[in-house]
Amino acid sequence: MSHKQTAEFINKLSSDPKAREExxxxxxxxxxxxxxxxxxxxxxxxxxAEEIRKHLGDDAPPGCFLLFT
Numbered sequence: 001m002s003h004k005q006t007a008e009f010i011n012k013l014s015s016d017p018k019a020r021e022e023x024x025x026x027x028x029x030x031x032x033x034x035x036x037x038x039x040x041x042x043x044x045x046x047x048x049a050e051e052i053r054k055h056l057g058d059d060a061p062p063g064c065f066l067l068f069t
Contacts, residue, residue, distance in 0.1 A: 003056045009034050010044075010052075 009031075013020050023030045031041045043055045 003040075006036055006040050007056050009036060 013023055019030075027045070028041065031044065036044070040055065043051055
């Protein structure tokens with residue numbers, strides 16, 4: 001999965017309440033099902049917004065909401 005797809009996944013969580021609830025129940029399963037690579041899952045699990053933006057690089061769209069805590 002490209003970082004662009006990861007950014008799209010993050011945006012989906014930001015805009016889709018059902019996806020967000022599923023993520024809250026089992027983040028690992030939701031990310032695995034979405035094809036998020038393990039190294040990216042680790043970054044997202046740490047919840048550091050700056051680290052996530054840096055990891056996504058140019059694929060982080062403006063206004064990309066970060067919901068990971």
